[in-house]
Amino acid sequence: MDMEKEMFDIIHTSEFSIFSLSQLPHDDNSLLLGYEGKVKSFDGRTGKIIDLWEMHEQRVNTIDVHPGNSNLVATCSADGFVRIWDLRCLGKEQPKSIKEVAHNRAVQSAYFSPTGNGLVSTSTEDTIRIWGGPHFENLSIVKHNNKAAGRLSSFSAIWGWNDSYIFIGNIQRAIDVISTENNITTPLKSEYMTNVPCRFATHPYKEGLLACAGGGKLFLWTKM
Structure with a gap:
């Protein structure tokens, strides 16, 4: 979208469903697109898919790029796996992840923390899993009802402005609001919030x- 012209440009269309996308940091022309089992690298300058894995x-x-190392990418899938990949080491055939974690059911989202030292995933097994440590070897599991009713979108946990809250x-x-220090959950309620919140975004420049x-x-919501 061109904010000054108030116009959209279509840069890519596909005959297959696109379930997720992520933009590489510091590169406005590079997108990672998630399909049925596949991730494609799209170059906006040429308008072509340059890699498929x-x-x-x-x-x-979901596809999420590590905030401190754009070569590391976390993906999650309905197949129940969260995987971390090094884009520099991906072969055309049978790419191997550098980290793999299995859930008991489908995984709805997986996101790196703001520092890149943590990873949180949300699964239909009604858990939120939080990893930390140099190789994401430390695991905390928080029970949470992740079953959205009716036509609601599935719940997905995101990080706040630091690694302290989800x-x-x-x-x-x-x-x-889940504290990563002690896994205590604190609900935020308001008479003005009349619908179930399913999707979240933190402002990139205004904390709170x-x-x-x-x-x-x-x-x-604004932190007072």
Whole structure:
């Protein structure tokens, strides 16, 4: 989207469903697109797919680039796996991940923390898993009802502005704030939030400004 012209340009279309995408840091022209088991690297300058990797057996639900090392990418899938890849070491056939974690059911999201020292995943097994340590070997498991009812989007946990807190929606029309220090969950409630929040975004420059959306409505929270 060109903000000055208030116009969109279509840069890529596909006959197959695109379930996720991520933009490489410091490179406005490079996108990673998640399909049914595949991740494709798209170059906006040429308008072409330049790489394709078979990374999962089912749809790729999220793709996230490490904030400190753009060569590291985390993917998650409906096949129940979270995998971390080094883009410099991916072969055309049978690429190998440098880290793999299995869940008991489908994984809805997996995101690096702001420092890159943590990783959080959300699964339909009703858990939020938080990894830390140099090789993401330290694991904490937080029980959470991740089953969104009706036509709601699935719940996905995201990090706040540092590695201390995680935000995720609550079926009771609230936001659950999870402390990574002690795994204690604190709900945020408001009479103005009339829908179940399913999707979240933290403002990249204004710490404390949180947006969440659900059921066709957008809600903004500000830390006072």
